[in-house]
Amino acid sequence: MKLKQTLIIALILSITGLTAWEMYWRSQGFFPTIDDNKALWAVQRSRVKNLTPQDIIFTGSSRVLFDIQLNEWEQETGKRPVQLASVGSSPLPIFHDIVNNTDYYGTLVVGVTPGLFFSTTFPKAQPWEWPQSRVDFFKDRTYAQRLNHLLSLPLQKNLVLMSAGEVDMDDNIDLKALLKRIKIGNRIPEGMPPFYEFGKFTSIDRNLVMMEKTVTDTAFANTIKKVWMFYGKGAPPPDKEATMAFFLKDAEKFKARGGNLILLRCPSSGGGRIGESHGLPRKDFWDDLVKQTNVKAYHFEDYNQFKNLECPEWSHLSAEDARFFTTELAKIMIADGAITNSKTN
Amino acid sequence: MLFNSLSFIVFLVIVLALYYSKLFNWTNKKRMLLLASYIFYGMWNPPLIILLWISTMIDWTAGKRLAVETNKKKRKLWLLLSMCVNLGFLAFFKYGDFFLENFTVLVNSVGIDFQARPMDIILPMGISFYTFQTMSYTIDMYKRKTERAKTFLDFALYVTFFPQLVAGPIVRAKELITQFYEPKKATVNQFVWGLFLLTLGLFQKVVMADTLLSGTADDVFGSDKLLHGVDAWTGTLAFSGQIFFDFAGYSTCAIGIALMLGIILPDNFRYPYASLGFSDLWKRWHITLSSWLRDYLYIPLGGNRHGITRLYVALMLTMLLGGLWHGAAWTFIVWGGLHGTYLILERLQRQYLPFKITKWNGMFLALTTYTCVNITWIFFRAPNFDKAWNMFKSMFYMQTDGEKILGSFEILKVSVVIAILFLCHWVMRNTSVKEVSLKTSPWVLGIVWTIMFMLIVIAQGSGEQFIYFQF
Numbered sequence: 001m002k003l004k005q006t007l008i009i010a011l012i013l014s015i016t017g018l019t020a021w022e023m024y025w026r027s028q029g030f031f032p033t034i035d036d037n038k039a040l041w042a043v044q045r046s047r048v049k050n051l052t053p054q055d056i057i058f059t060g061s062s063r064v065l066f067d068i069q070l071n072e073w074e075q076e077t078g079k080r081p082v083q084l085a086s087v088g089s090s091p092l093p094i095f096h097d098i099v100n101n102t103d104y105y106g107t108l109v110v111g112v113t114p115g116l117f118f119s120t121t122f123p124k125a126q127p128w129e130w131p132q133s134r135v136d137f138f139k140d141r142t143y144a145q146r147l148n149h150l151l152s153l154p155l156q157k158n159l160v161l162m163s164a165g166e167v168d169m170d171d172n173i174d175l176k177a178l179l180k181r182i183k184i185g186n187r188i189p190e191g192m193p194p195f196y197e198f199g200k201f202t203s204i205d206r207n208l209v210m211m212e213k214t215v216t217d218t219a220f221a222n223t224i225k226k227v228w229m230f231y232g233k234g235a236p237p238p239d240k241e242a243t244m245a246f247f248l249k250d251a252e253k254f255k256a257r258g259g260n261l262i263l264l265r266c267p268s269s270g271g272g273r274i275g276e277s278h279g280l281p282r283k284d285f286w287d288d289l290v291k292q293t294n295v296k297a298y299h300f301e302d303y304n305q306f307k308n309l310e311c312p313e314w315s316h317l318s319a320e321d322a323r324f325f326t327t328e329l330a331k332i333m334i335a336d337g338a339i340t341n342s343k344t345n
Numbered sequence: 346m347l348f349n350s351l352s353f354i355v356f357l358v359i360v361l362a363l364y365y366s367k368l369f370n371w372t373n374k375k376r377m378l379l380l381a382s383y384i385f386y387g388m389w390n391p392p393l394i395i396l397l398w399i400s401t402m403i404d405w406t407a408g409k410r411l412a413v414e415t416n417k418k419k420r421k422l423w424l425l426l427s428m429c430v431n432l433g434f435l436a437f438f439k440y441g442d443f444f445l446e447n448f449t450v451l452v453n454s455v456g457i458d459f460q461a462r463p464m465d466i467i468l469p470m471g472i473s474f475y476t477f478q479t480m481s482y483t484i485d486m487y488k489r490k491t492e493r494a495k496t497f498l499d500f501a502l503y504v505t506f507f508p509q510l511v512a513g514p515i516v517r518a519k520e521l522i523t524q525f526y527e528p529k530k531a532t533v534n535q536f537v538w539g540l541f542l543l544t545l546g547l548f549q550k551v552v553m554a555d556t557l558l559s560g561t562a563d564d565v566f567g568s569d570k571l572l573h574g575v576d577a578w579t580g581t582l583a584f585s586g587q588i589f590f591d592f593a594g595y596s597t598c599a600i601g602i603a604l605m606l607g608i609i610l611p612d613n614f615r616y617p618y619a620s621l622g623f624s625d626l627w628k629r630w631h632i633t634l635s636s637w638l639r640d641y642l643y644i645p646l647g648g649n650r651h652g653i654t655r656l657y658v659a660l661m662l663t664m665l666l667g668g669l670w671h672g673a674a675w676t677f678i679v680w681g682g683l684h685g686t687y688l689i690l691e692r693l694q695r696q697y698l699p700f701k702i703t704k705w706n707g708m709f710l711a712l713t714t715y716t717c718v719n720i721t722w723i724f725f726r727a728p729n730f731d732k733a734w735n736m737f738k739s740m741f742y743m744q745t746d747g748e749k750i751l752g753s754f755e756i757l758k759v760s761v762v763i764a765i766l767f768l769c770h771w772v773m774r775n776t777s778v779k780e781v782s783l784k785t786s787p788w789v790l791g792i793v794w795t796i797m798f799m800l801i802v803i804a805q806g807s808g809e810q811f812i813y814f815q816f
Contacts (some may be wrong), residue, residue, distance in 0.1 A: 013791060187751070
């Protein structure tokens with residue numbers, strides 16, 4: 001058996017094949033990205049135990065991830081925040097984890113996307129299960145998983161072929177995702193419309209910006225809008241009573257130990273905003289939440305500089321608008337005394 | 346640490362570099378391998394290394410005493426100590442909650458109101474494997490079938506050797522400890538072949554099990570609906586492929602990694618889905634466990650030495666306990682019971698309806714065996730009896746009004762993969778990968794290797810656990 005020869009052949013062919021695969025996907029417009037996975041989130045969560053009361057944590061759903069730009073926030077306030085928001089998630093499980101499993105009593109901004117915040121407390125529902133799985137992963141992660149994450153980061157940053165996402169997206173290029181795109185016949189009804197990645201991380205502490213394509217390519221932005229419409233139509237009615245009760249209990253506990261809780265409603269526009277106003281009217285949901293929580297709260301509609309911001313796909317700000325939103329929001333909060341400016345203090 | 350992870354690649358490169366460097370003599374190389382094995386295990390949950398240490402210490406001491414002790418009663422006590430500690434670990438860590446649950450049901454059924462909080466004990470990875478492995482040493486010592494390990498280091502390495510620590514193959518002392526006595530070094534051919542086997546094992550796990558089959562099996566067995574017959578069959582077939590590729594993949598990786606160190610581990614799978622009957626199946630599926638159960642359970646229970654009734658009882662008990670070994674749930678016991686029944690029926694058939702196996706009826710027999718095996722997989726995979734029963738109804742009452750949850754391509758994909766799997770097993774049943782590779786040109790083998798490697802990279806496995814880790 002000429003095994004040495006076999007190995008050399010396999011090595012040469014593998015290097016050639018993988019290089020061709022990488023080049024092909026790059027030629028199709030793909031670029032290396034950092035995946036927003038549990039391990040990346042857990043690294044940020046692990047920072048909480050070393051935070052001081054002067055620090056700030058952001059949590060919520062994708063709007064907080066897209067709309068709060070860490071560099072701009074740091075520039076305005078002198079503190080780089082910890083980004084713990086999670087896409088497609090209710091903020092309640094993560095807030096519950098911080099309140100009950102840490103002794104942090106600095107500033108905690110909770111993003112309120114009404115459709116997610118008031119969605120559910122049922123553990124098996126996706127908006128709950130998803131963030132809870134991150135909390136559980138942080139608690140249970142092994143040393144091997146930590147090392148795997150560290151080793152995977154340089155590969156993710158440099159190779160398109162290593163950019164498999166934890167979330168099933170229709171432009172993932174791992175083998176499972178490629179096979180999933182093959183459809184024959186219509187044995188089962190069509191599910192969700194195709195959902196493509198429209199954000200990218202610019203730093204490993206989870207600073208997310210919207211891809212330029214979402215702003216410039218209307219057809220692409222429309223594919224994202226179709227997904228929001230799909231979710232909007234299929235969403236079960238909000239469970240205001242249970243979600244409020246759950247949140248208020250944790251909010252009281254956090255406030256009682258001196259924590260500075262802030263509520264934030266990030267912009268939405270177009271059909272998304274119409275749907276939200278119709279299904280979860282501000283007066284009945286946001287205003288009531290603010291009243292009962294009795295903490296500082298910021299709704300984009302209350303500020304002239306924010307109320308006309310356009311979201312390219314109805315729900316998140318472009319990179320440029322997100323930078324503007326973050327800068328202005330920080331200024332408003334400092335002026336309001338909700339947070340302090342570490343640079344001047 | 347998982348074989349299909351980046352941390353393992355780094356770990357293996359460091360271990361191989363140290364192993365083949367001239368820094369250490371053989372004893373120090375073994376010390377390095379032992380330390381590496383503890384790191385390999387501890388990267389998952391460091392405190393649970395203590396269990397490994399206890400098991401190692403107890404069985405080393407018991408073995409040492411059994412080697413010199415002549416008093417029969419004392420010999421029995423040393424054996425009992427070893428078995429109590431190892432089976433005690435299993436009983437507490439693996440079956441604690443199961444026993445508690447069933448005790449609660451039992452006392453409630455006789456009218457006593459008793460509610461117990463689940464103990465929520467963490468299941469130490471690989472405990473079923475290393476406890477069985479160390480027990481085989483003390484039992485063999487007791488029966489004077491093996492020599493005492495020469496040094497504690499050799500014995501500790503036998504218990505902890507990282508390639509097969511968490512999911513086998515379950516290796517007997519005389520097969521492995523003796524290999525540690527003399528310096529070992531893989532030849533170039535052994536090293537490259539070991540690397541090929543590692544690639545093949547990862548391909549089975551990452552591409553075949555995780556990428557092509559697991560999703561379908563998870564969707565079908567995770568559904569709480571009464572499914573269309575086609576969906577139920579597809580899900581069951583997908584699981585049959587998934588569990589084979591997952592477990593055989595792990596064993597192939599283990600054998601390959603050990604070979605890269607110059608250590609030979611026994612085969613654990615020999616194309617089981619082309620088995621001609623169930624006794625043939627258990628000579629081909631998880632061979633090291635079935636031979637363990639044969640030698641340490643079936644034969645001590647009487648085997649075929651005490652008449653036909655006792656034989657059937659021994660067979661059934663062995664398979665029921667074999668089922669329980671796989672998991673702490675009644676569904677696993679039923680799985681074992683079905684296999685026990687198959688084995689008994691096969692013996693009856695041989696006695697009353699014997700027939701000669703020819704090449705014409707062989708494939709039919711293999712297909713029949715495989716179909717029957719699939720029925721047992723329902724209980725193995727279903728989370729509870731309700732789900733298993735629903736699957737039965739869908740598969741055998743041909744539910745055409747059941748819910749369709751799988752797309753046509755998914756059904757086609759699973760069908761093609763399983764058909765190829767079955768045909769491969771049929772063609773390969775009397776040969777081995779090694780034999781086939783000897784007849785294959787380097788170019789063809791190199792291209793096959795490339796395809797497997799590329800698909801592993803493109804599949805980008807997310808480091809999912811091997812199914813057998815939970816057993």
